[in-house]
Amino acid sequence: MKRFLSLLLTGLLIFVLAACTAKQGAGTEPAPTPEKGNDDGKKEEVATEKVLYLNNGAEPTSFDPPIGFDSYSWSALNNLMEGLTRLGTNHDPEAATAEKWDVSEDGKVYTFHIRDNAKWSNGDDVTAGDFVFAWKRLLDPETGSPAAFLGYFIEGAEAFNNSEGSADDVKVKAVDDKTFEVTLVSPQAYFLSVITNPAFFPINEEVATENPKWFAEAATFIGNGPFNLTEWEHDSHFVMEKNDQYWDAGTVKLDKVHWAIIDDTNTEYQMFQTGNLDVSDVPADLAEQILSEGKAKVEDQAGDYFYRFNVTMEPFQNVNIRKAFAMAIDQQQIVDFVTKNQQKPAYGFVSYGFNDANGKDFRETAGDLIKTNPEEAKALLAKGMEEEGYTTLPEVTLTYSTSDSHKKIAEALQQMFKDNLGVEVKLANMEWNVFAGEQTALKFQFSRSSFLADYADPINFLENFQTGLSMNRTGWSNAKYDQLIKDAKNEADEAKRYEMMYEAERILFDEMPIVPLYFYNQVNLENEAVSGIVRHPVGYLELKWADKN
Template sequence: MKKLLSLFLMGLLVFVLAACTANENAGNETEQPDGEDTETAEKVLYLNNGQEPTSFDPPIGFDSVSWQALNNLMEGLTRLGKNHEPEAAIAENWDLSDDGKTYTFHIRENAKWSNGDDVTAGDFVFAWKRLLNPETGSPAAFLGYFIEGGEAFNNGEGSADDVAVKAVDEKTFEVTLISPQEYFLSVISNPAFFPVNEKVAAENPEWFAEAETFVGNGPFNLAEWEHDSHFIMEKNDQYWDAENVKLDKVHWAMVDDTNTEYQMFQAGDLDTSDVPADLSEQLFGEGKVEVVDQAGDYFYRFNVTKEPFQNENIRKAFAMAVDQQQIVDFVTKGQEKPAYGFVSYGFTDPSGNDFRETAGDLVKTDAEEAKKLLAQGMEEEGYDTLPEVTLTYSTSDAHKKIAETLQQMFKDNLGVEVQLANMEWNVFAEEQSALKFQLSRSSFLADYADPINFLENFQTGHSMNRTGWSNAEYDQLIQNAKNEADEAARYDMMYEAEKILMDEMPIIPIHFYNQVFMQNESVSGIVRHPVGYMELKWADKN
């Protein structure tokens, strides 16, 4: 009886929400027969995005809070499949030149935009050049540097005409790389490489900002977007593979508190939930938690342009005062692996060894050594008293707990009183990029499956660097690795580069990510990729 009542109430809730949030697409919904439960007729998945997406503009929404939805609203030439490997998507097939540098993609004849327009090769040319255009200010532009002429255009040293992408015809797109890239097809599955409808963008440069104007080419449409509250996606009937999309709608909440999210899951208002740290032991013990791999790090960035972290020994002192094992055991409690380097587990070198295991532990917890390094660094800088340090994090209960733990570790192991500050994500991201903080929380989820993606973040001037750190030898190693065809030599360069990074310590690794979640038993087919975004194309709900 309780189950029937619950189903009735859920159906009633969906009906009420549909009535309250009806928009211009509401007329396309089939009227339900009397007595038929709306939830039975419609498959609606309820998810939590955590917070407002940064942007649904592909080259700008370069973060997990944008990717999760954007990856299902749009689609690139390739898509990561159920096995996390790239497969044909908008491109039905492609050819590769003998030198391994030129790809020719053949776009599906039935590839359509949600407004009915054809997806063309010109849309990809427009989008990829826009990604690289310095005026766009894309944080993802560096991903296009493997395209001939891409880096020069983005750095203001070349023109858009020099970027080696072209439309051979309406449905044939060609790109030439600076050198063969083993991971190219994986890279271009990233949302940064999604096409943009050139005609729509010309008529409305802010086409991505509201549901009413959004035009995508993925499995779902953006039907409703109430900013800072929720957004709703509906199945896109124009999608080339619509017959294999099982869900009718996906409703995304924006709740940044894990405990609230869990309560909503328990009440049936969400179909998935993160695991509150305070309940993790109980929920893991009850077998209610699923864990899957994810390639990425939770870490802290030093700003080497601000006192006192211009000093390498002071940075090392703070890093060695942190006990990563204690954090994963007693704070996050999600079975994460502590991070003693930056590149995560899961990447196999040509010898068959895991990158992380071969590189080893490049930072260690050592309170006594940390105190010595702090004293040495202060002497080098002429400090009698260490300048005040503020640790800044983006607002979240999970981030707060880690920040408070670090604060206590710095006090216990260094005798340093660190102040805490927090701010909302969008403001935080802008301030961090502008190097406004001394020490700040950060994260990285791999954009594609290769260690170079982790390490390229800290090249001089890179949009993801956000530390002010620069090392010419490191820069050269990364550049050489990107152009190296011999895999053994390439991995050796990456091992050496990571050692330089961790020797100079512009960051404090905390833990490697995994995906820990609970899921409604009636939900199946959600694919969670290690590189940080999910596929709902194959999801179902019974």
């Protein structure tokens, strides 16, 4: 548990806004009438609905749990559905749909006992079979889930996902309707944390079999979490209402949550100022003033804002050219003068807050693996161009997903490349849902990205760049790196496991398929009437305990 608690020390997130636009009034709805007349002509009080107004930033990628693997889907999914375990207010995993579990002596077999009163929003029982169905679907190569690699700790999972084994070989089973068993390839200290991730949520097998697109509209959505999806006007807003079928419905205080879809931080802030939103990010231009006045809530976040090089496209097939571009970036200037939200500059990929076997912070022990150095950057660019036979560097386009904050960062990088390398870089932007698919398909030379930790362990940062994973998105491959990640996942000795991870991160930066800019934090303005919103360091909001007076 100490490892989970240590995550609270992690650095940094501005909730990345992207893609879609909405009208100014997208976050509002008529206020409830506070009182009415009775038969005697007297006024009597009517309970006011507790409605929380939030902004999702962009259209959710998908409310299909194994597909909606990003910040625009997670927060909503985390409140519409629930796994066997759930992150509590202290960010540690606790009993959720499963009321308890047993672990075998060797630490490899977990037997979960599902609550008798765990129900789907349509009144069906949540069964062990629903988890078997969902977890095998997550791993099915035909599903194409970007989160499938998270399940590789299950025996038979990786082979099935790589089309080298069958679904029958995946060691998950329903012992009976309310007993679910899973066998791991090795003991995993972070297993109970991983399965809080939306990718491991159950799916109502009967509903999904009858309607494979059950998740695409509010009218057909079936969940098992604190809230129901009751309205979804795509690219405009969606609405959740309290789920009276939820096993812990008595804890849920909000009646409704209205999510606007607005991709501009300044518009979001203006709506907060006029009372049309209860929560807002802080616009960079106002950050210094707002933070100095102590008006913003600043909370920890495990993740990175970074850029990916496509090593299969010119000129970034050359490691020295990649390093030249990386060393031309001044991370400190980005956080000081562009984002202005008290983030820490990132000179490695694993963020702060993870303690190794000696009690030392991973990031501090690993040290800085990249540093701003314009002179060396110019020398490396010249060397790389000579190696490739370039007299002129091929044209470079930097692509980002549509957002005012992403645009400002891209423009700052563009100027740094001009000043520090003498290279003119073109900028291009694209709406989030299109951008994500194109990046995965390796259509961009050089593109922005972000990573929010899925669970509380450094391996989660590093496993993304294994050969062929959909989260890699660089075309980079290194056999030694792959083996180190695989060995670390199966290593019970914590000291040895951390040494493997330190070495893997060094390899990643020796070859530089990515360049980090800063570690995330969460900086938010919040209506004083709102309480109990939990922002998990792994990247999503928890509204189960939220209230509004």
